[in-house]
Amino acid sequence: MISSSVQALLSKASALRHAGRVEEAIAAYRQLLNVEPQLPDSWYNLGWLQRQARHFEEALASYAEALARGVSKPEEVHVNRAVILSDQLFRPDDARAELDRALALNPLYLPALLNLGNLAEDRGDRRGAEDAYRRALEVDPLSGLALARLAGVTMDYETDDLLRRVGERLDDPALEPAGRADLGFAQGRLLDRAGRYSDAFAAYRSANDAVRASAGPSFKSYDAVAHERFVDRLISTFDRPTTARAEAEPVVFICGMFRSGSTLGEQILAAHSKVMPGGELDLIPTIAERISPYPEAAANDEAIAGARRNYLRGIETLDAGSRLITDKRPDNFLHIGLIKAMFPRARIVHTRRNALDNLLSLYFLQLHPDMSYALDLGDAAHWYGQYQRLMAHWERLFGEDIFTLDYDELVRDPTRVTEALLHFCGLEWEDACLQPHRVKGEVKTASVWQVREPVHRRSSGRWKNYADEMRELANRLGSDWPEKA
Structure with a gap:
């Protein structure tokens, strides 16, 4: 049980984080963790904030502290580290190692598989990307994002089968707008590849409509x-x-x-x-x-x-x-x-x-x-x-x-x-x-x-x-x- 003084510091740091006051929140979490370092979730939150502030090496260190102190869902932390290493620090081999650690902890962790496929695409490894996305679909056969990405990396001879699978998912009235957008753009690419241009254009139009819908009430139309x-x-x-x-x-x-x-x-x-x-x-x-x-x-x-x-x-x-x-x-x-x-x-x-x-x-x-x-x-x-x-x-x-x-x-x-x-x-x-x-x-x-x-x-x-x-x-x-x- 934490003391009232530590609880006050935690409440302050959390409030600043929720308010979007990134630098102040970082300072507050540092003060908190200097007093009480055995708070893995707070180390995680500090890493997240440091990533927003572009303090990438510091974010990696804070995520490492969260892992060392027994944070829940460590596979999520490894994926976050992988994204920083790949997208911000240009260290793809280290990013791959983090994803492998995440999957060693949880072989069914969908974000790790999707990021593994994305990393393979960035590196020009078509087979590696395809394998990762197929594994993702085995974990979640209804994942629109995994199917859409698979459609983007497979070769021409598989167009018909993928069009059928994408179409079946799009026919599901329960499909969320974000998934509908992912699959709609994939359908457009497949139809374009097949030379069915009128159908492809219609698919892209529906996909763009789904992007609008996915933003919900926060969507702001273009203001010319x-x-x-x-x-x-x-x-x-x-x-x-x-x-x-x-x-x-x-x-x-x-x-x-x-x-x-x-x-x-x-x-x-x-x-x-x-x-x-x-x-x-x-x-x-x-x-x-x-x-x-x-x-x-x-x-x-x-x-x-x-x-x-x-x-x-x-x-x-x-x-x-x-x-x-x-x-x-x-x-x-x-x-x-x-x-x-x-x-x-x-x-x-x-x-x-x-x-x-x-x-x-x-x-x-x-x-x-x-x-x-x-x-x-x-x-x-x-x-x-x-x-x-x-x-x-x-x-x-x-x-x-x-x-x-x-x-x-x-x-x-x-x-x-x-x-x-x-x-x-x-x-x-x-x-x-x-x-x-x-x-x-x-x-x-x-x-x-x-x-x-x-x-x-x-x-x-x-x-x-x-x-x-x-x-x-x-x-x-x-x-x-x-x-x-």
């Missing part, structure tokens, strides 16, 4: 007016070129619309001996979120200096040595003004592709409900127009430091475009850059399997398979839209 105002504020705040620093910057930022070829661009650079791929780092959005009000408060030398320090601290986990790091977060295009304020000599690779292909691919991608513009083609087109407006502004300010990597040009003439990209990044030619599919290591992206293939042109002009469905969008935007796309 608010987004236009935000873009106005970005343009107003960052309205002049930055003063260049003497030293070169350690990072190349790759950004643009989601599904515009950013992963392929990063893989081309990752094939170079002097480049360290960082993947979709969340550092810039996190930094922007902590500047209030954003963007106006970013026009402050002290805020920018702090942001630069935080970013550099965040990429220390990459262990890049003298190599150039790539930060491939597509929606960083919103924050190019902030990036250039932090890193005046930063190079920006702007990825772009045919607009109709881009919007279609975005509509076919399962995203978080917070990205509500992607759930409707009309909203996505509006977002695309604002993206074009903002990029035009950035190019006026920072044109010499922005390289436009056009996906359609790249797949038509990979040698010429790759040569220009390497030159822009200050890199010598290396033949390996023409074979980005051979790059070893993790790839965390929705297009994980596409980038494991040699560069091809199959996705260029894909919208033509859906010309009837896209015509409505073309009419809303003007009859000449296809020609402009």
Whole structure:
């Protein structure tokens, strides 16, 4: 039984955690555990909070304390450690070891099996991913997520059987919206693979509707007016070129619309001996979120200096040595003004592709409900127009430091475009850059399997398979839209 003074500290820490006051809650849990360290659940909560605050090594240590002190459901703690090791600290072997420990404790632990499959996908291990998802379905035959992921990794010859299984699950009226979304996107992919394009589009439409439903009352529809105002504020705040620093910057930022070829661009650079791929780092959005009000408060030398320090601290986990790091977060295009304020000599690779292909691919991608513009083609087109407006502004300010990597040009003439990209990044030619599919290591992206293939042109002009469905969008935007796309 704990004393009243310890109970008071515990209540305070818990209240701060529930209130979302992360740093204060961390301090409170530290105070509590200094007084009474034999509280495994409190060590667990401290680890969770440290993860939210991006103190990843400290979170691992706190989770280890929870395990050492007999926390309930230790398999859950091992999975949490695995996610940090894989997603934040880029240590996939250690992440795999944590998942193996979780499954040794509980072979039927579904989150461990799903994460094991996801880790295998990131590493290009199709057989390992398929095995993990099949094991997950043996544990829970009704798991929509396991079936959806299995559909994403299996080969073409199994399309018919998987379509039947997915369809049977979707026919279940008791299926929750989140599971309906997972399976709906899987069904769309399978139908597209089978060339049943009209059916595929209908499946994707239902899947996007299910994403909305899965958010419940908290769902916020895309607000076109608010987004236009935000873009106005970005343009107003960052309205002049930055003063260049003497030293070169350690990072190349790759950004643009989601599904515009950013992963392929990063893989081309990752094939170079002097480049360290960082993947979709969340550092810039996190930094922007902590500047209030954003963007106006970013026009402050002290805020920018702090942001630069935080970013550099965040990429220390990459262990890049003298190599150039790539930060491939597509929606960083919103924050190019902030990036250039932090890193005046930063190079920006702007990825772009045919607009109709881009919007279609975005509509076919399962995203978080917070990205509500992607759930409707009309909203996505509006977002695309604002993206074009903002990029035009950035190019006026920072044109010499922005390289436009056009996906359609790249797949038509990979040698010429790759040569220009390497030159822009200050890199010598290396033949390996023409074979980005051979790059070893993790790839965390929705297009994980596409980038494991040699560069091809199959996705260029894909919208033509859906010309009837896209015509409505073309009419809303003007009859000449296809020609402009």
